[in-house]
Every structure is written in structure tokens, then in C-alpha cells.
Amino acid sequence: MSHINRQKIVSSVPQTGFFGHPKGLFTLFFTEFWERFSYYGMRAILLYYMYYSVTNGGLGLEKSTALAIMSIYGSLVYMSGIIGGWLADRILGTSKAVFYGGVLIMLGHIALAIPGNTSLFFISMILIVLGTGLLKPNVSSIVGEIYSEEDNRRDSGFSIFYMGINLGGFIAPLIVGEVGLKHDFHLGFSIAAVGMFIGLLVFLFTRKKNLGLAGNIVANPLSNVEKKKTLKFISLSIAIILILIAITLPLGLLTFKTFTAFIGVLGLLIPTIYFIVMYRSPDTTAIERSRIIAYIPLFIASVMFWSIQEQGATILANYADTRTDLEFLGLTISPAWFQSLNPLFIILLAPVFAWLWVKLGNRQPSIPKKFSLGLLFAGISFIVILLPAYFGGENSLVNPLWLVLSYFIVVIGELCLSPVGLSATTKLAPAAFSAQTMSLWFLSNAAAQAINAQIVKFYTPETEMVYFGTIGGIAILLSIILFLLSSKIQSFMKGIK
Template identity: 55%
Template structure:
């Protein structure tokens, strides 16, 4: 039986979780544990890659580790397109997110096993595919809990975003301390346990609290389409296998070339998807206008995430190598800060500020800044967060250690921008989505991060070529300029959104 969106929304109690639909509660706790596992692993992964084998690491160079870290992050968000497509055409959102959670858990288990680079690659494969299935679809289910005109949706996404950052807040402390005291694999084991808890919570509560949400396949494949897609998939796999073999024989199958390929995909895939959605016969005239409105928001998202994600890569290395971690030399306290602890700064202030921002959007009501203005504010704060880093890095050498307060200030400024842009980006993706591409539109939002990190895989290579002050100054200024451009064009964006607030 085919249900309308209104009937699906009504299958879930619309109150029961701080004035929001009851289903938001279960999604909140699932996302909390999934993000605990992901950000716990991520807090120590960069160091695991470039620490020497004697120190329990894999022994990659810092440049290669930073680039690999960005490529890994890019592929996690890039596979969200696959997850969104499978949800829209084959599985539905609920089945997709559950399968993704299972794969992520196995990926963390593989990473927790003492071994070689082979276990590392296996774990990355499972986590990349699993995250692609889970991440866009759990956000899609959040959006489906509300009617499109429901003024609570923006605030609901802020609350959901709070769960992401609560998990991200706690996990670096626990995982980082385990890594420091017992070794990397104990830290990765804690991340695996967090993912296991997320699965248990989902299995117990999903039927009661989520109703029919996410079970519908919005645009199912016909039998003819199934045969066509299967044939094309086999053909693509054969071509890829032949190309890989040729590249291997010609000695061109290098990691550096792979980063170029990922960067190309990060730019080409969103261009393809925007074109495909806009030209589709299933997209109405009003929906086409909304797709056009989404393009500048997408570009702004890419610029923002390019800076924000470098908090884990560039600033992660900076915290480990150019920051005074011994507090005895800073405030006279006999304690050495594990570098991984800095990854909790962002979520700490997200947790502190998110309720305030959520209440602000609700209180402003119809006086809310437009979506374009919120995006421009996000870019301005992100740019300033990097411009601030020019102050302590001017004239510094490779051995200079700066006061850790500078990193804290930079992270906090970026957090304010993140709260202006990121939850609103998820919300507006649901609102602007053509009906036939609901899950894929949310995947397109996550693709902003994929594209940003694909570009970052090249940017991190010039970090040691430029001075640190030049690097932070260039990217910071670029974000500020783009933020001002977004502010100028926000009325046009609002007009193209065709009544969506």
C-alpha cells in the first residue's frame, strides 16, 4: 500500500521528545553512539597512520597521512550518493541505515585487531561503504518525521546535530586516553563497542518509535531497470578491473594519482547529480527552481567544510607537532595534553551553543535570517577562524610551539559558523528535494563534505610549501570573500526556493 508523506508523518507520535516527534529520540541516541565510534576512531587515526611502527603506528609520512586522511573522509561522504540511491530505488531509508550500521561495526572491529596495513585497508573499506549507507539515510528519516511546512524542522535538526557532537565530544577523551595508556588498538576497540550499542538500541526501539517512516521506497526500480543497472554494474566492474591492471603494469597505480582521481570525482559527481535532477522528467518546474537555489548553497558548503575538516587533518598535525602540550610550560600544571583531546573542542562548544542557536531560530520565527544569510554567516566565521591562526604562526619555524589557547579560539569561532550553516543545510536539503530524489538530495548535502575533503587532499600537500601564516591567511580570506558574495545573492536564492523558508 502506498502512503502519502502526510500519512507517513502521522504514523509517528508528533510529541514525546522535548516537543518534537517521539522518533527523534531513538535517532538521537543511535546517532550519538555511531558518532562516538566514528569520531573516537578519527581522533587517533591520523596519528596511527604517521606514527612509526615502533610506536604502534603504520609508519606513513605526515604528508601522505594527511592526504590519505582527507581522501578517506571524502570517500565516506561520497558513498552517501550510493546510499541515497539505494534508499530511493531499492531498500528504503530504514533498511539502508541498518545495513550501513552493521558494516561500520565490522570495520571498527577490523581496525581494532593488531595487524598490518591490510587490516587498515579492510577496515577503511567497510567503514566507507557503511557510512555511505547510514549517514544520509538516518538524516533523511529525521526529515521525514516532520511535515515540510513544520516550523520545528530546523530546530529538530539542531537537536539531532547535538547528538552528533555529544558523541564526538566524549569519544576523543575515552579513545585518546586508551590509545595513550594501552595502545591504538584498544582505542579502536572502544569505537567498535560504541557502534555495537547503536545497533542494539535501533533493534529494540525502531518499530515503536519510527512507525512507517523510511520503509517506503520513493522511486523503485522497474524489472527492466534492474536488468539494465545489473548489466551496467558488471560492465563498469570489468572496465575498472582492466584499468587497474594496466595502471599497475605501467607503475601509475600510486596513492598520489589516486588522490587526483578522488578530487576529480569530488567535483564531477555533484555536477552530474545537479544536471540529472534538473533535467529529469520527474522534476517539476517548481522543483527545478529549487534545485537552482541549492547550487550556491552547495558551493558555500564545500568552502565551509574545507576549513572545518582541516581541524582534524592540518590542525590535528599542528596540535601534535607545533603546540605546547605540556601544561607545565603554559599554566604551571604538571599534565601533558594528548593531541587527540583537541578533537573534542569542536563538539564541546557545539553542545554548549547548539541549544542556544536552536532556541534563537525558534524565537525569531518569521524574522529568521534567510537560508542564504545563515550560510553566509557560516562562511564568515569559518574564514575568521583561519585568519586568527595567522597571528601565532607568523615567523614561526617547524620547531616552534604555540600556546594551545590559539587552537581553542580557532575551533570555537568555526563552531559558531558550523551551527549557522550545517543543521540548516540538512534541513533545507529535505525542504528543497524533488519528490523523486528525496534521499539523494540529502546525500548531495553530505557530498559538500566529500568534495571539500577531496579538494583538501590536494591542499594539504602545499601546507609545507607555503608558510603556515600564508596557508591559513589564503583559505581564511577566500571563505570571507565567498561569504560576502553569498550575502549579496541571498535574496535571489530565497526567490528561487519558491516559498520554502
């Protein structure tokens, strides 16, 4: 997007009206709040819906299958962001992408709200994956558009926006989890659909007044020739996929197991191709190539971290349901409520970490060392959760405070790694690939969950200690290696700190 267009957009947005920030931040804050309420509310009960028996309102899937589906679903959500970003940049514009994405998400939740069969369930998953891919990356992009590049309110605006994400993620499991597990899953999914509907109404009725031209200008529109080529490519791709499905399905080659393996390969192959293309590009300078080399170990550490963190919605969600004593201090705890812990701890601790890094100034750890700390805490969070089985056996119910402690520790790791990773990505990205490098950062989460889809099947109450101990131990070992190599990695960053 040209500098002229950027200035034109900023001038069209009322620059005060929401706590001293542009008025458009109100629209984006509440659109994202309700989208995250919708997403995290649905996710809080989705695993239980899959593996609970039909008589208990679920689909009655095998628990290992349900865990793998959750991981595949998470991986595809992050992969779809690449498509959503491309469609916004080349065809739709970010505003239309956000709206159409919200509609697809709402339709997906409505499909979940209808008592049906497994086929309807998978249709809903496709709708939500595509919708989230359109909405999630593009609503964040619009936040950047409403501020000029010199506006010192920008970082504060993103912090307020990030708070909206976590508030939605905190509240949703408490409400949807309570209704879905204690009353009816489909009623819980209905609440998630209503949440997305409210978000759409906020966006639809306030965007013209509050956002001006933000999101309406297509950054790099396709030419007529490119449109024809793109249409041919998309049509050919769809035709090939349908032919492959038509051939492999009757032969029994397309199974859930082979699809899971395919997603696993894709989760690792796509970022590998990204790295190779960026490194070999003639548009990448020698200094930028060095920074790409430095980024690779950080990317690997990120994959390892998210592999553990994302199991909070799969393995630990199952742990909360089957291994945790849900009677605590006279209260009956819903297992879905534990999904509120991550956003709650982020809301409480993020200001502390922001203050800490400013306080330390030049004495704060380097980027690779912060990543190593993130991995260390992630590994410790899994070591902590194996201790109850070590002390009390695999059949005893566990005090819920063990689970709270595990979530708390991994959030400390997240605050060492996630915001730092976003910042490092913008600094280390080659100039010609700045947007694509940000997509690459989010692909570390996609790769992590693609790997999780392969490994969650090894978790059982009998293998609990080995499972948590092995994964936690690998993370701690990688954190030590990363710490020891931090000076070398820093030298490849060529001045970036």
C-alpha cells in the same frame, strides 16, 4: 512513499515514551549516539595512527600522505551516502540499510583493532566507508518516518536526534583519544568497535517494539525487470573496475597520487552532473530552474566552508600534535581531545542561534547573507591560527587556547551556514528532485574534502602562515563577494526566504 504508507507507518509507532516524543526516537537517538561515538572516536586517532612511526605503534606513513588519506576517506564517506540512500529506497529499506551499515562499520573497526599492515588498514577503510554510507543517511530518514507530516514535534525531535550525534562526537575523542594515544592505538580502535556493537544491540532489540513499520517499507522498490538491469549494471561496473586495476597497477599508472587526483575530479564532477541534469530536466519548472541558479553560489560557498571546517580533523589535528604546548594548567592534554571541541561548541551554541533567529524574526539576515557570515567566520578561524607563528615563530610551541579559539570561531560559522543550508536545500529543491537535492547538499562536503586531499600536501611548519593565510583570505574574499551578490541571489530564489 505514498501518503497511505506514511500514515500506516506513523500509526504503527508508539507516539509517546521518550520525553513526549515517539518511542522510536529512543532507538534512533542511541543508535546514532553510539555510531557517532564509534566514528568520531576512530577518527580522533586515525591520523596519528597513520603517521606515527612503527616503533610508536603507528603505520609510519608520510605525514602528507596521511593527511591526504584522511581527506579522501572523508570525501568517500559522503559520496557513499548516495549509494546507501539508493539501496534503501529501491532494495533494502532504511531499517535493513542501517543494520547492515552498522555491521560493516563494526567490522571495519575490528580490522583496525587487529595489529597488522597497511593492507588491513585499507580494508578497514573500505568497510567503514560502505557502512557509513548505508547507515548515516538512512537513520535520519527513519526519524522523519516516525512523525506525521503535520506533527509539530518533528523539528524538536530532529533537534534531540542532532544532540545525540554531537554528544557521541564530544565524548568519543576524550575516551578513545586517551586510550589510543597514551596506551595503544588498537585498543582505542577496539573501543570504537565496541561502541558500534552497543549501537547495533540497541537497534536490534528495540526496533520492533519502538519503530513499528518505520524503515521496513521500501519506498520505491525495483521491478523484476529493473532488478535484472541493475544486477547487470553492477556486475559490469565491478568487472570494468577490476580490469582497470589489473591493467594500471602493474604498469605503475595506479598510484596513490593518481587515485587522489581521480577522487578530486569525482568530487567536483558528480555535483556538476547533478546540477546539469536537474536544470535541463523537463520535470523542472521555470521557477525551479531559477532557484537552481540561486543554489549554485550557495553550494560553492558550502564547499569553501567545509574545506576549512574539515581540516579540523587533519591539519589542525596535526597542529595539535606537533605545534601545541600540551602541558596546560598542570594538565597533560591529549591532542585527540581537541576533536571534542567542535561538537561541544555546537551543543552550547546551537540553542543560542535558534533563539537569535527567532528573536530577529523578519529582521534576520537572508539565506545568502547567512552563508556569507559562515564563510567569513571560517576564514577568520584560519587567520587566527596563523597569528601564533607570526608572533612567536614557526618553531615555538603554541598556547592551546589559540587552537580552542580557532575551533570556536569556525563553529560560529557552521551554525550560520550548516542548519541554514539544510533548510534552504529543502526549500529550493525542484519537486521532482527533492531527495536528490539533499544528497547534492552533502556532496558539498565530499567535494570540499576531495579538494583538501590535493591541498593538504602544501602544509608544512615552514609554509604554515602562507597556507592558513591563503585559504583564510580566499574564504573572506568569497564571503564579501557573496554578501555583495546576496540581493541578486535572493531575487533568483523566487519568493523563498
